[in-house]
Amino acid sequence: MSPLAATFRRDFALMWGAGGGAMAPLGFFLGAATLVPLAMGPEHALLVAAGPPLVWIAAALAVLATLERLFQADLEDGSLDQFLLSPAPLEMIVLTKGAALWCAIGLPIALAGAPVAIALQAPLELVPAIVMSLGLGMAGFIGVGLVGAAVTAGVKRGGVLISLIVLPFFAPPIIFGSAVAGGAGFGPAFLILAGCGLAYSALGPIAAAAALRLQVE
Amino acid sequence: MGAGRPFQDKPGLTVHDLAIARGGRALFENLSFAVQSGSYAEIRGANGSGKTSLLRAVAGFLKPRAGQVTFARVEEPSEALHYLGHLNGLKAAASASAHVRYWGGLLGGYERDALTRVGLRRVADLPALALSQGQSRRLALARLLVAPRPIWLLDEPAAALDVNGRNVLAELISTHCSSGGLVLAAVHEPLGVKPDQVVTVGA
Amino acid sequence: MLSVFANPARFMQLSGWAAPLFAVLALVLFAVGVPWALIYSPADYQQGETVRIMYVHVPAAWWSLAIYGFMGVASFVGVVWRHALADVAARAAAPIGATFAGLCLITGSLWGAPTWGTWWEWDGRLTSMLVLFIIYLGYIALWNAVEDEEKAARLAAILCLVGLINLPIVHFSVVWWSTLHQPASVFRPGGSAIDPAMMGPLFAMAFAYMALFGALLLTNMRAAINRRRVEAARMRGANAA
Numbered sequence: 001m002s003p004l005a006a007t008f009r010r011d012f013a014l015m016w017g018a019g020g021g022a023m024a025p026l027g028f029f030l031g032a033a034t035l036v037p038l039a040m041g042p043e044h045a046l047l048v049a050a051g052p053p054l055v056w057i058a059a060a061l062a063v064l065a066t067l068e069r070l071f072q073a074d075l076e077d078g079s080l081d082q083f084l085l086s087p088a089p090l091e092m093i094v095l096t097k098g099a100a101l102w103c104a105i106g107l108p109i110a111l112a113g114a115p116v117a118i119a120l121q122a123p124l125e126l127v128p129a130i131v132m133s134l135g136l137g138m139a140g141f142i143g144v145g146l147v148g149a150a151v152t153a154g155v156k157r158g159g160v161l162i163s164l165i166v167l168p169f170f171a172p173p174i175i176f177g178s179a180v181a182g183g184a185g186f187g188p189a190f191l192i193l194a195g196c197g198l199a200y201s202a203l204g205p206i207a208a209a210a211a212l213r214l215q216v217e
Numbered sequence: 218m219g220a221g222r223p224f225q226d227k228p229g230l231t232v233h234d235l236a237i238a239r240g241g242r243a244l245f246e247n248l249s250f251a252v253q254s255g256s257y258a259e260i261r262g263a264n265g266s267g268k269t270s271l272l273r274a275v276a277g278f279l280k281p282r283a284g285q286v287t288f289a290r291v292e293e294p295s296e297a298l299h300y301l302g303h304l305n306g307l308k309a310a311a312s313a314s315a316h317v318r319y320w321g322g323l324l325g326g327y328e329r330d331a332l333t334r335v336g337l338r339r340v341a342d343l344p345a346l347a348l349s350q351g352q353s354r355r356l357a358l359a360r361l362l363v364a365p366r367p368i369w370l371l372d373e374p375a376a377a378l379d380v381n382g383r384n385v386l387a388e389l390i391s392t393h394c395s396s397g398g399l400v401l402a403a404v405h406e407p408l409g410v411k412p413d414q415v416v417t418v419g420a
Numbered sequence: 421m422l423s424v425f426a427n428p429a430r431f432m433q434l435s436g437w438a439a440p441l442f443a444v445l446a447l448v449l450f451a452v453g454v455p456w457a458l459i460y461s462p463a464d465y466q467q468g469e470t471v472r473i474m475y476v477h478v479p480a481a482w483w484s485l486a487i488y489g490f491m492g493v494a495s496f497v498g499v500v501w502r503h504a505l506a507d508v509a510a511r512a513a514a515p516i517g518a519t520f521a522g523l524c525l526i527t528g529s530l531w532g533a534p535t536w537g538t539w540w541e542w543d544g545r546l547t548s549m550l551v552l553f554i555i556y557l558g559y560i561a562l563w564n565a566v567e568d569e570e571k572a573a574r575l576a577a578i579l580c581l582v583g584l585i586n587l588p589i590v591h592f593s594v595v596w597w598s599t600l601h602q603p604a605s606v607f608r609p610g611g612s613a614i615d616p617a618m619m620g621p622l623f624a625m626a627f628a629y630m631a632l633f634g635a636l637l638l639t640n641m642r643a644a645i646n647r648r649r650v651e652a653a654r655m656r657g658a659n660a661a
Contacts (some may be wrong), residue, residue, distance in 0.1 A: 006322020010311070017310050078304025082360075084278060086323045087296050147582050151575045155565045165558035165579060168551045169586050172593040179597075192596075196589070207582045210499075214574045216278045240568055242655050 003088035004096045011100035022104045025062040029109045032058035033116045044121060051120030052130065053178035055113055059134055060170050063141040066105055067162050070097070070146070071153040071212060080153075080216055090212060094150070095205040098142050102201075106138030117181065126185055133180040133193055140173040140197035143204030150208035153215045172196050224367040224397035226290045227254035228297060230275065235284035237270045244270055245418050248284070252401055254367070256413035257394050260403040266419025268403035269303070272370045275401065276300045291368070296325070298368035303376070305357035309346035313337050313356050316345065317363055326364030335359045335385055350377040358386060361393075369393060371402040383409060428645055431505055435638040442634035449628030457621035464615075470534045474618075477527035479626040480520045481549060483633060487517030488552065491559075492584035495577035505641075507573035510580060511563055512640035516633055518556035524549050544598030548591045555583045569648075 001009070015022040036054045040046055074080040083093050113134040114127050122130060148166035152158035176193035184190065229252060236246040244267030252258045260268045273279040275286050277295055291297040307316060313332060321327035332341050335355040340348060348356060354377045361369055369390075375383050387409040390400050394413075401416075402408065457475035464471035494510035497503050528549070532541045562579055566572035 001318070001322035001327075003323045003325065006319050009322075010308075010315070010319045013315070014308055014310055073308075076304070077308065078302050078306035079308070081276070081278060081300055081302060081304075082306050082320070082323060085276075085295050085298065085300060087293075087325050088323075147579070151562060151579050152565070154571070158565065161558075161561055161565050164554070164561055168554045168558065168590065169582075171551055171590050175593045175597045192593075196593075203582075203585070207578055211575055211578050214571055214578075216273075217280065217571065241570075241652060242658070 003086045004092055007088075007093050007096045008100045011097050012104050015100065015104040022108070025066050025105045026108050026112060028065055029058050029062040029112060030116065032061055033120065036120060047121040052117050052122035052126070052181040052183075055117050055120060055122075055130065055134070055181055056137065056174050056177045058116070059109055059113065059138065060141060060167075060174060062109055063105070063138065063145055064159075064163050064166065066101065067145045067149045067166070068152075068159040070101065070149040071208075071215070072149070072158070075153045075215055080212060084213070084216060090209040091205050094146060094208045094212065095201075098146050098201060098205060102139055102142050106142060107135065110134035110138055122181065123183075126181070126183065129185040129190060130181045133177050133190055136194050136197035137173040137177040138197075140193075140200040141170060143197070143200030143202070144169040146204040146208040147211065150211035150215070153212065169200075173200075224254065224365075226367075227397055228291045228367045228399065229253050229289040230291075230368060230399065230401070231287050231289070232271075232275065233284050233287065235271070235274060235286065236282045237267055237274055237279065238282045239267070239270060243282075246283070248416075248418060250414070250416050252399050252414070254290075254397050254399055255394050257390055257400045257402070257410055258414045258416055259407075259412040260401065260416045260418060262403075262418040268418055269372055271416075271418055272300070272302075272372050272401065272403055276370050288368075294368075297366055298370055299324075299361050299364075299366050301357055301361065301369070301371045301374055303372055305353050306360070307345040307348075307353055307356060310344055312342050312344050313348070313359075314341040316356060317359055320360045320363045324360070324364035324366070326366075328363050328365070331359040331362040332356075334362055334389070336381070351379050351382055354378055355382055355385070358389065361389065367398045369398065369400045369402075371400065373404065374402055375404070375406070375408055428505060432642065432645060435642055439635055439638035439642065442631050442638065446628055446631035446635055449624060449631055453621060453624035453628045457625055461621045462615065462617050467535060470531065471618075473527050473531040475621055475625045477524055477531060478622060479629040480524035480527065481545070482626060483629045484517050484520035484524055484549070484552060484556075487513050487520065487633065488556070488580075488584065488587065491517065491580050495580040495584075498573060498577045499581070504573075507570075507577065508641050508644050509637070510577060511573065512637055512644055513633075514556060514560050514563070516636050516640070518553060518560065520629070520633075521549055521553040521556055525553060542598060544595040547598060548594045551590050551594065552587065555587075559583070 033055060036051060036058070037047060040050065071080065074083070083090055086093060110131055114131050117127055117130045118124070144166055145162075148162040151165065152162050155161055173193060173196055176189045176196065179189035180187075180193060231251040233249055235248040237244045248271070250258075260271060262268050270279060274281045276298060277286075278300075288294045288297070311319070317331055318327075332338055335358050337352060337355055337359065340352060345353060345356065354374075358374070374386055378386060390402075390408065390410045393400060453475070458472050461472070461475075463469050491510045491513050494506045494513070497506035498510060525546070528543075528546045529539050532543075532546075533539050559576055559579055563572050563576045566575055
């Protein structure tokens, strides 16, 4: 097994295994989405006009909830030291951990975006675009999230701090993702979102790895 | 594997005029020593003297304030050394054998009887949270065997080990040295292996 | 130019007279700029007297952006050359930049009331500034949360550089999103759209802000260096004991 395959397998297994808590962000996503009509009122017209983009707020918050322990656990139990002794570059290990997080949490939330968007009165023909854009957006959120998690890995109770650091960088995916969900579908907004998601998930691991090298000092 | 096949290229490590500071406080300065292939070196010093920092600097985790660490006949130091720190690097939910498989992948190598050699055969399928402190330490020792690497950096390796565990550790160290590896260990009490040299840090 | 500041002792010597110099310069420029902007400059033919908010608002916007750029450069120097003074500079600049961004937001809100008829308009540039303000807060919070000062400096520098790369993306997306935005009107290709009579006071205020930034930055940096020296002395005392 290669270093990256081993990392992916371990992270994915830990997240979906006993006490891993991959269900929690998914549940959080559904819970947050349920609050939307409660806040806006159930009027059909209002939901049709403004509901679907709010899927994105729920998705962004669900990702935030997973970030705090992402590297902190590895720092505290000594696993991070071992990453540095692997033949694989730290950047690739971080990217792999991000990929495992995407598969364990991002993909389920993107798929759950379909029923949630329908419940928030999104037209059916828009649902495939919403699900795919959520998948790309989650990659972007996780890419930036890796940086936030890495720079705060040594901070106790750093959850709020991570949110403060990461939220401004969530603006672009939220903007273009909401445009997709709000009716733009597979248009230019979708393409820009795709670019954004890929760029964040490619650049995030580089910055995160630089931060993690400092954390082990 | 680690026991049978010697490290033929005879690796060595040299520390030149090393100075380390933590949080703005100088721990030691002008520390120099060399460890040859096949030898076991002990680092001794009081609490807070910088034993852990020295090991972490040798491992390449910590940038020294001055001086350097060089390796002889080693291509990529980070791939030729094992670091066993205070922390065992275990995940509570994963089983002992899952840890061994993971380390094999991460560090490159896979030694099936690593768990047997550290005496954890019976508990291989238990999650790490079910292991005692001593068993957790043994599991961390198994990492040294999973991927054969010539340089072992051990920080208080005997912590939490019982008499039997200490014997296992002593046996691992002497086997490793006799097959051409080298061991640098920070210790408080002798491990039961006669050190070839002693490095003292701090005044 | 940076090598002049390489040595903290020389920096302390140099900043010892540069900081008051900048302060005096700021005072003079404000003494010229404030009356010029608020009294002697012409009122706008559309917005009337409220246009005078611009002289506080626009330089604050420019400088909060420029200070972030300055922090980016300092962070880069800190990361690449592990330069302690660069870390100090980046950290010292952050609260000033955040204050300018905050000032820009407040004056933007005040300006919005008579112009757009609302205390907060989700205008593209104003929203971008709000995002920048939050980025500043995150940067400052990270500095304060990490106990080891040297580590905090490196981590904050990484965050600052990530922010620097992201700012244009954020700005582009926010502008794309906003429906009610005016085009940036001062540095427009093909000449300026602002009345030339307004340019004088605007630039006087901009230079006054710059001098103020210089004075505050150097004072903050001197305070940080002095604090470090005290801590180092205390550490030596603990070692000797």
